[in-house]
Amino acid sequence: MIISKITTQKKNKSRYNIFQNVNGKDEYVFSLHEDLLIRHYIRKGMELSDEQIQDIKKEDAIYQYYTLSINYLSYRMRAKSEIAQYLKKKEATEEAIEIVLKKLEEERLVNDLQFSKAYVRTKMNTSNKGPNKIKQELIMKQIPEVYIEEALAEYTAEKEVEKIIKQMEKKLSGNRKKSFQQQLMQMKQSLMQKGFTHGAIETAAQEVDLSVDEDEEMDALRYQGEKLWNKHARKHEGFQLKQKVLGSLYQKGFQMDLIQRFIDEKEEEL
Structure with missing residues (x-):
């Protein structure tokens, strides 16, 4: 043409x-x-x-x-x-x-290693994600394994434990309607789902003040106990009702002496 x-x-x-x-x-x-x-x-x-x-x-x-x-x-x-x-x-x-x-x-406008390092820094500083979760996300972006490992080196064990402690202290404080042990277990499961390692979670748990406030624990027990008592009272009574409630509360992580105190309170109401 x-x-x-x-x-x-x-x-x-x-x-x-x-x-x-x-x-x-x-x-x-x-x-x-x-x-x-x-x-x-x-x-x-x-x-x-x-x-x-x-x-x-x-x-x-x-x-x-x-x-x-x-x-x-x-x-x-x-x-x-x-x-x-x-x-x-x-x-x-x-x-x-x-x-x-x-x-x-x-032209150095694209670099998967530099991208990975920046990605890890950003997620580490602005999110509640652990290293395993960030690693999964980088794998989804088809980043080479060697780049991922080099980038994650910045997410040190110390930083991971520090981040976990902050989340534990925030989640385990204030009014509660579940037993302390149940909350702690759910907290650990949540942290695992967010990509934190088991070792770092256990290390953080040892460093956090995990002392139980008995008054708060008793308030939570009464809250759960009342619901269980009303539920089982429809089908059971007497010794069988008390055993049903006692077993359910124990499974929820409450201490036996507090459970017995609640049972005694309910008996006094009868």
């Missing part, structure tokens, strides 16, 4: 439309970015083969995907896999994605 006209796009002044003459009329063939127009010295009257046109289109598509990636990176650091997934949604080919990622790496 021979280029008969070149025009600037109305909505994007950095892109140009290329036309050829067909039966005396200018017919649109393709568009490209201004940088490629200059690089290939595209001009009116220039002749382009079909192969040249395909090469320019391919180069232009990669240029557009590269520009999209730069904009995507402007908001925050990204893992390579995140950029690849983003470009796939933009219908980029595997070849184009590979070329764009290589260019971004060469």
Whole structure:
């Protein structure tokens, strides 16, 4: 084809439309970015083969995907896999994605190791997640194992224990409606789900003041005991009712002497 006209796009002044003459009329063939127009010295009257046109289109598509990636990176650091997934949604080919990622790496705009280190620091300082949870998230982002381990080195055992202690002190303070032991067990389970290691949790538990306030514990026991008493009183009475309530409260982590005190209180009401 021979280029008969070149025009600037109305909505994007950095892109140009290329036309050829067909039966005396200018017919649109393709568009490209201004940088490629200059690089290939595209001009009116220039002749382009079909192969040249395909090469320019391919180069232009990669240029557009590269520009999209730069904009995507402007908001925050990204893992390579995140950029690849983003470009796939933009219908980029595997070849184009590979070329764009290589260019971004060469320009040091993408670095999975630096991304991992920044990710660990951010999650460690702004969330209640433990190292195992953060590791899972990095694995989901297809970060190489060696990078993950190097990044997680900053999440030291001391920092992990310190973070756990703060969460324990916050969760185990104030008014309670469950036994201290039940709350402590649930707290440990929650910490495990958040990605904290068993060793760090047990170490933190030894450092936190886990003394039980007997008055608070008794208030929680009465709260649970009343519900259990009313529930079992519908089907049982006397010794069998007391045993049912006693067994249920013991399973909930209350101390036997406090349970017996509650049972004695209920007997006095009868």
